[in-house]
Amino acid sequence: MKVALTLRVNGETRDVIAAVHKTLLEVLREDLGLTGTKHGCELGECGTCTVLVAGTPVLSCLTLPVDVQDQEITTVEGLARGGDLHPLQVAFSELGAAQCGYCTPGILLAAKALLDRTPAPAREDVAAHLAGNLCRCTGYLKILEAVDLAAARMRGEEDGE
Amino acid sequence: MSPQGDFRIIGRPWTRVDGPGKTTGEARYADDLFLPRMLYGKLLRSHLPHARLTTLDVSRARALPGVYAVITGADLPVRFGIMPSTQDEETLCREKVRYVGDPIAAVAAVDEETAERACEAIAVEYEPLPAVMSIEDAIGDTSVRIQEYGDGPAPNVHKNVSLEFGDLGRGFAEADLVREDVFFFEGSNHLPMEQHSAVAQHDAGGRVTLWTSTQTPHYVHRALAKVLELPMSRIRVIATPVGGGFGGKSDPFSHEICAAKLAMITGRPVKITLTREEVFYAHRGRHPVLMWFRTGVRRDGRITACHVKTFLDGGAYGSYGIATTYYTGALQTVTYKIPAYKFEGVRLWTNKPPCGPKRGHGTPQPRFAIEVQLDKLAADLGCDPAAIRQVNATDPFTRTVNHLRITSNGLRECIERVVAASGFHDRHGRQPAGRGMGLAVSAYLSGAGLPIYWNDMPHSEVQIRVDRGGGVMVSCGAIDIGQGSDSVLAGIIAEVLGLDPREISLVTADTDLTPVDLGSYSSRVTFMAGNAALQAARKMRDLLLAAASEHLGVEPDGLAVGDHRVYAVENPERGVSFPAAAGLAEAMFGTLVTVGSYTPPRLAGPYKGSGVGPSPAYSFSACVAEVTVDAATGDVRVEKVWIAHDIGRAINETLVIGQIEGSVYMGLGEALMEEQIFRKGLHKIPSMLEYKSPTFLEMPPVETILVTTDDPEGPFGAKEAGQGPLLPVIPAVANAVYDAVGVRIDEVPITPDKVLAALEQKAKGGQGRVGPAGIPPFPFRDPLRVEPPAGWDAPWRPDLSIAGGAGGLPQDLHAGTALSDAKPRGDRREAPEGL
Numbered sequence: 001m002k003v004a005l006t007l008r009v010n011g012e013t014r015d016v017i018a019a020v021h022k023t024l025l026e027v028l029r030e031d032l033g034l035t036g037t038k039h040g041c042e043l044g045e046c047g048t049c050t051v052l053v054a055g056t057p058v059l060s061c062l063t064l065p066v067d068v069q070d071q072e073i074t075t076v077e078g079l080a081r082g083g084d085l086h087p088l089q090v091a092f093s094e095l096g097a098a099q100c101g102y103c104t105p106g107i108l109l110a111a112k113a114l115l116d117r118t119p120a121p122a123r124e125d126v127a128a129h130l131a132g133n134l135c136r137c138t139g140y141l142k143i144l145e146a147v148d149l150a151a152a153r154m155r156g157e158e159d160g161e
Numbered sequence: 162m163s164p165q166g167d168f169r170i171i172g173r174p175w176t177r178v179d180g181p182g183k184t185t186g187e188a189r190y191a192d193d194l195f196l197p198r199m200l201y202g203k204l205l206r207s208h209l210p211h212a213r214l215t216t217l218d219v220s221r222a223r224a225l226p227g228v229y230a231v232i233t234g235a236d237l238p239v240r241f242g243i244m245p246s247t248q249d250e251e252t253l254c255r256e257k258v259r260y261v262g263d264p265i266a267a268v269a270a271v272d273e274e275t276a277e278r279a280c281e282a283i284a285v286e287y288e289p290l291p292a293v294m295s296i297e298d299a300i301g302d303t304s305v306r307i308q309e310y311g312d313g314p315a316p317n318v319h320k321n322v323s324l325e326f327g328d329l330g331r332g333f334a335e336a337d338l339v340r341e342d343v344f345f346f347e348g349s350n351h352l353p354m355e356q357h358s359a360v361a362q363h364d365a366g367g368r369v370t371l372w373t374s375t376q377t378p379h380y381v382h383r384a385l386a387k388v389l390e391l392p393m394s395r396i397r398v399i400a401t402p403v404g405g406g407f408g409g410k411s412d413p414f415s416h417e418i419c420a421a422k423l424a425m426i427t428g429r430p431v432k433i434t435l436t437r438e439e440v441f442y443a444h445r446g447r448h449p450v451l452m453w454f455r456t457g458v459r460r461d462g463r464i465t466a467c468h469v470k471t472f473l474d475g476g477a478y479g480s481y482g483i484a485t486t487y488y489t490g491a492l493q494t495v496t497y498k499i500p501a502y503k504f505e506g507v508r509l510w511t512n513k514p515p516c517g518p519k520r521g522h523g524t525p526q527p528r529f530a531i532e533v534q535l536d537k538l539a540a541d542l543g544c545d546p547a548a549i550r551q552v553n554a555t556d557p558f559t560r561t562v563n564h565l566r567i568t569s570n571g572l573r574e575c576i577e578r579v580v581a582a583s584g585f586h587d588r589h590g591r592q593p594a595g596r597g598m599g600l601a602v603s604a605y606l607s608g609a610g611l612p613i614y615w616n617d618m619p620h621s622e623v624q625i626r627v628d629r630g631g632g633v634m635v636s637c638g639a640i641d642i643g644q645g646s647d648s649v650l651a652g653i654i655a656e657v658l659g660l661d662p663r664e665i666s667l668v669t670a671d672t673d674l675t676p677v678d679l680g681s682y683s684s685r686v687t688f689m690a691g692n693a694a695l696q697a698a699r700k701m702r703d704l705l706l707a708a709a710s711e712h713l714g715v716e717p718d719g720l721a722v723g724d725h726r727v728y729a730v731e732n733p734e735r736g737v738s739f740p741a742a743a744g745l746a747e748a749m750f751g752t753l754v755t756v757g758s759y760t761p762p763r764l765a766g767p768y769k770g771s772g773v774g775p776s777p778a779y780s781f782s783a784c785v786a787e788v789t790v791d792a793a794t795g796d797v798r799v800e801k802v803w804i805a806h807d808i809g810r811a812i813n814e815t816l817v818i819g820q821i822e823g824s825v826y827m828g829l830g831e832a833l834m835e836e837q838i839f840r841k842g843l844h845k846i847p848s849m850l851e852y853k854s855p856t857f858l859e860m861p862p863v864e865t866i867l868v869t870t871d872d873p874e875g876p877f878g879a880k881e882a883g884q885g886p887l888l889p890v891i892p893a894v895a896n897a898v899y900d901a902v903g904v905r906i907d908e909v910p911i912t913p914d915k916v917l918a919a920l921e922q923k924a925k926g927g928q929g930r931v932g933p934a935g936i937p938p939f940p941f942r943d944p945l946r947v948e949p950p951a952g953w954d955a956p957w958r959p960d961l962s963i964a965g966g967a968g969g970l971p972q973d974l975h976a977g978t979a980l981s982d983a984k985p986r987g988d989r990r991e992a993p994e995g996l
Contacts, residue, residue: 036186077186089185093180093181100354100406126857136826138822143857
């Protein structure tokens with residue numbers, strides 16, 4: 001059985017007809033072509049598929065699109081403003097916080113949700129906030145540094161000083 | 162001169178070239194590919210660990226609407242395997258299954274749901290066979306045979322090796338103290354964040370293209386050609402960016418071959434992506450290894466002899482297992498001068514998913530054992546754990562007793578610096594109960610010295626093309642699995658041509674478009690592809706200088722490149738832009754293409770089995786871990802890790818530190834929590850929730866120290882960073898637990914239940930140890946006795962200063978950064994055992 005959906009993704013309104021059992025993850029990737037959202041388990045265990053719904057991180061593999069129809073959905077493709085990368089994207093790139101890059105979209109979005117609410121989080125708070133996102137490459141340390149650096153730049157402290 | 166030397170790029174921190182694309186969703190992994198008319202494939206897998214297939218009826222599946230093809234083993238009868246000598250895998254099992262998860266049939270359907278339903282509609286009947294699930298049973302139970310071949314004497318022995326170097330009897334006779342210890346290292350999965358995925362397409366011209374998440378496109382290319390029975394020239398393999406490998410995507414896999422076959426049958430693209438549970442069953446991860454170590458030392462800590470026995474639980478197929486078996490015995494001698502050394506190793510078949518290479522490939526297990534045993538020896542002798550390692554540390558430009566050539570060697574400096582940074586001498590043995598510090602060291606390959614398929618061709622090849630706009634396009638078979646190989650190529654070429662790494666355009670890991678690189682395994686890419694890139698770039702620079710020389714009227718020797726220009730050294734104002742130089746060179750020479758290649762020097766020793774262990778250079782690491790142990794819960798918390806790594810020279814400091822931090826992380830996971838364990842053939846915890854891996858909250862701070870030794874053969878002096886730094890972490894944690902609470906956990910992972918059991922035992926007056934009680938009796942074959950390199954009685958001379966060891970620097974070793982032995986070889990030798 002299929003269902004007609006109207007989703008607001010990255011500022012655009014998109015109409016989709018999709019099988020009713022499809023998850024938000026599947027609709028984003030397969031029906032809307034937004035393959036920046038990745039999957040690591042499809043069971044809600046690894047955080048890889050994290051997207052923002054009304055600014056809050058959700059696991060798109062456990063979310064039915066019908067439940068988020070009226071809310072703003074942000075995927076990694078919606079982070080940059082035009083050609084300008086989000087400060088988190090710049091910092092992750094500069095500091096090598098993305099190695100294989102597969103967990104990166106989910107972590108970027110989870111970090112964005114934190115920084116949007118808490119412009120100067122303590123290192124422990126960043127770690128606690130991101131603890132649901134697994135990464136197997138970095139040992140997490142460069143990610144923490146990159147979030148710190150991006151937060152500092154977003155506060156207007158250019159070099160993170 | 163700065164610590165980076167005269168380099169503009171090399172050795173400095175800079176943004177990896179694939180960094181931006183990995184933060185925007187632009188990087189396209191295999192499962193991100195959606196081709197027109199694409200079908201979805203699924204594999205039907207065995208749910209029994211060992212059984213004969215009596216019925217396999219796919220007719221109902223074929224008849225389902227939306228199902229386009231169903232294939233079984235009869236469609237792909239040719240066997241394959243990563244090692245030429247162990248071609249024991251069937252794409253789809255024909256007569257029997259050997260582990261839960263062994264593939265039986267594959268379907269292609271209009272969508273995943275239909276493909277799943279089709280798998281369910283396949284009728285399979287099994288005749289269950291007794292399953293062998295442990296090392297002990299594999300040795301003791303002779304009534305069951307898992308594979309049709311093996312080394313014997315028991316039916317489930319895959320490989321049985323025994324090597325003896327030097328005079329073991331004399332070594333132990335000269336010892337003042339001899340210890341025997343038994344250790345166990347549990348298996349673990351790589352747990353890459355990206356599940357394996359492959360997309361195949363068969364075009365109208367009859368060519369097959371496979372996009373796949375693989376570390377070894379070249380070997381997938383070979384396996385596809387073999388099983389599909391097509392010439393390699395009709396197959397194109399493109400490795401997509403790999404979302405985490407760690408060794409787990411180094412074998413050719415059934416799902417890759419099935420995708421290709423299904424595409425050929427249906428005439429439509431076919432994608433197969435594994436579920437997370439399937440990744441645990443596809444496995445190829447860390448071998449569980451039971452180990453016995455007997456080591457003799459003199460009163461001053463000097464090792465006189467070492468005898469090692471290893472028992473590897475290989476799972477149901479060969480994979481890289483022959484190499485793994487040898488690796489459990491190969492590298493102990495690279496850190497320590499061991500005058501007499503005996504290694505006996507056996508790999509056993511069990512009805513579990515096949516084990517293979519995981520970060521450190523067969524060496525983390527014995528490294529755990531020898532480093533913990535040295536800690537025990539130091540305690541027995543009342544000597545400092547750092548001192549016993551310094552006393553035995555190998556020297557630069559020597560050979561080991563098992564004929565491995567060591568070139569640059571920063572081991573001593575690594576130990577000194579990590580000990581100083583951590584305050585080890587003030588804190589080891591001097592902290593309150595519950596807090597402790599442990600030290601361990603290690604060495605690892607910068608690429609295997611021998612290829613998997615023995616031949617005389619280069620291990621890595623690079624082509625550079627410069628266009629008349631000054632664009633630089635590099636093609637190389639190397640695949641970036643996150644380790645930064647794209648950045649290594651771009652950085653080296655940019656350094657030589659005076660450009661920025663971001664300006665270098667890269668085409669990688671596409672068997673149609675790129676010359677071969679053997680793959681992202683054995684920590685080989687920086688060293689080998691790096692050297693090939695360096696050679697190609699220098700040739701290109703020579704062409705540009707020759708053309709600019711004529712134009713500027715300055716001899717080529719008087720010209721330099723830099724900042725997008727070719728200019729006179731004496732008068733930097735006099736020069737031409739890089740694009741102008743390219744135009745002049747194209748006018749002079751025609752199309753501007755240069756190539757470079759790298760073949761390691763001939764390094765195998767004079768014995769069967771010497772193919773595993775040699776490398777053109779070894780990295781060295783030393784690690785101190787500080788832990789707190791909660792005596793009430795047995796919980797081990799790692800407070801901080803200090804690690805010093807002899808990198809030779811960093812190509813990109815940011816990426817090297819990233820590799821080291823990632824290695825520390827993965828080592829901590831193995832030390833404390835990760836285990837691939839089974840109940841009646843079923844994986845106990847095949848999910849990312851239950852298979853515990855460290856999160857942000859468990860990761861301690863890491864202080865990384867880079868030791869520069871400028872390897873004479875490495876590109877700009879570089880050595881590996883991706884695997885070696887994992888090795889010392891695990892024993893450093895084990896030794897720190899002992900320092901904290903006085904118990905020995907001789908078994909990895911060090912879980913709270915084991916710590917509690919050991920503490921309880923100690924409280925009752927016991928020895929306070931958890932670990933295996935012994936090893937099963939096993940008839941290793943008679944050892945192959947190998948004479949050590951000349952001069953190897955040196956360490957026994959009583960007047961010898963600590964810095965002994967046999968000189969081994971070959972006559973032809975180049976000084977400075979230069980390619981070594983990239984010349985074609987005249988005579989051909991028999992392939993060494995194991996490769």
